[in-house]
Amino acid sequence: MKKWIRWWGLIAFVVVVALLTIFWLFFVDRIVRSVAERTGTAIVGAEVDVAGARLGLAPFGLTLSGIQVTDPKNPSFNSVEIGRIACSLDGLNLLRRKVVIQEMSAEGLRFGTTRRKPGFVAAPEEKKPAEKKPSSFALPSFEMPDVKKILATETFGSVKLIDDAKADVEKRREDWQKRVKELPSKASLDAYRARIDKLKASSKSSLRDLAGAAGDAKKITDDINRDLDQVKKSRAALNTDLASAKNLVAKAEQGPLDDVRRIRDKYSISPAGLQNISQALFGDKITSWLDTGLLWYGRISPLLSGSSDKKGNIKVSKPVRGKGVDVKFPERAPLPDFLIRTVKASLQPEAGAFSGVIKNITPDQDVINAPLTFKFDGSGMKDVRAIMLSGALDHIQPARINDTINIQASGYRANDMVLSGSNELPVSLQDGLMDIEVKGLRGPTGLKATLVTAFKSVRINTGKQEGGGMILASLRNALSKVTDFSLTADITGEPGNYDVKISSDLDRVFKDAVGRIVQEQSSKLEKELKTAVQAKTGEKLKDLKASLGGLNSLGGNIDNVQNQLNALLQEAAKKAGGKAKLPF
């Protein structure tokens, strides 16, 4: 035993361990600070700086001071700066590698502070969301259209319509002219008359003569009836053709008006176009706010997902720091590996009162069966009179996420807020107050949010006051008189691909301001177009109507023949019944 054991080694071991412990105690604050910076940077994707850290042993707790989180979009500024974070740690759970913090306080929060030097951004900026629909955010053209240019570039369908109709009617007329010639002519009618006269003159002294006369009369009436049938059928057919031709002509007459309407609607500002001006003016600004919110939501959300891989009954998770995977076995007293039960946060005192509570920060919500909730209240702040922010991130079941947010801010001071960067009509609020209400929900079916903003006592700046034409001048004038208005935005879709529909009572202002001018412009354009189209189609329509008249007149010819045949028929029937002279 003596051969294998060196007893002084025990003392050496104790000395080494003691030295290591002293070393650790001496440097633990720096180690904790370094770990906090590295972990924070890994989570946020941008540089996190910690000015100081202190690990207290009695009581066991941690204090971090001077935390600065770089804004990934703007590395020269901080997204948030926290003066001090203090928390007590559960030592026993820490030995089980579970960081459980019952209560953490965060004091001296400030947003958007300037950094001494730009922070490092680990991950490239998120890809821009799916391309916005430019047509929704584009202002309608306010320029007066040039009629000459329009006439040079646009095609008129009515010209071809009239030409086609004329060709059709002409063909029908020619066909009918041929058919009318096939009807019984004057010579035929004269022949009938001669036969009837002969019948009248014939002797009827004997029965034989009478029978012969009756037979002749019947033959004449049959012949006339046959011709009459043909004429009647022709008349019916002509009526049908006439109706069809009239229909063609009516369409051809309507053609020029349709052309005028189409071109007028294309080139002038429609009422529908005016109603979309709010969408065009405010769409970019609202989308920018939404993108910022969704950026941070996109960073926080994965941290709440927890372990998702399962091997049989066992869950595995990737450690935040370290290699491999951590296999999680069932625990007798289940607790998440990381849990902060309550965080109490407050803003810098000189910036007003803004404080709140966040509860249940953990990536393993399913273990504690409770979602992350937050509620913040602020009042008397520099830029906003009162604000309330609350919500919940429910990831207890990762497949059925239910995240909600509600924001109510009243008296938010808007100074030099750019609402629209459009070159034609830049709009900014020089000053004013806003009451904002946001309700957002992200669930299994997607994203749904509503933003309602009431602007009060605003002064609107619309850039340079000259140029742009009457309509823009009217819009600028109308906007400059606006002191109160409201705006509603409805957002639907998915975080990476959403639609924004904006409406505002400014739409009525726009409509009232420029509606009359737009109407006048539209009427003027319509009048000029009518004149131009009339010049192209007037003569052609006249010819078309003349052709229709010609076709119609053929009906008169047929009627004339029919009347003559009817008269002959009557005469034939009369003369067939003449006085018979009996032989005795």
Next chain:
Amino acid sequence: MLKMIANLLKILNSEADPFQISVALGFSMITGFLPLFTPLNLVILLLVFLLRVNISSYLLGSAFFAGVAWFLDPLFHRIGLFVLTAGALEGLWTAFYNTVIGRLQRFNNSVVMGSFVFSLIFFVPLVLIMNVAIRRYRQNILVWVKKSRIMQMITASKLYSLYEKLS
């Protein structure tokens, strides 16, 4: 100062029997492969001090095997995951997972478990192989090393002469 360093070297290079060096290298493999600040490494350190093994070999070997571990981590991960997810051992790991030592040691991490299993399996073979290798080295190669220029420079130094005096 030189005397202090020489004394330290003397302590470190005591227990120079091939078997003592081999066992020290075996322990260094475990230390090198596993995370440094864990209860198991504390036990290994205690054994290294308590048992008559060569401390300098242990220290040099730990550094060497820590470097090798970087390349073998993917293998350790596969071994560890296989062992941790083996159905037959689930009961054992669950019981161990619910102890403080088990959580402190991070045995539920696939790389840690894989490196531990690997070290256990290769501990005895490594000791035996190194034992033979050291003996062969001393018989055949050491003479040549002693004659080399680098060795002559080291042996000519003040530090070495002081070390020789003390040992």
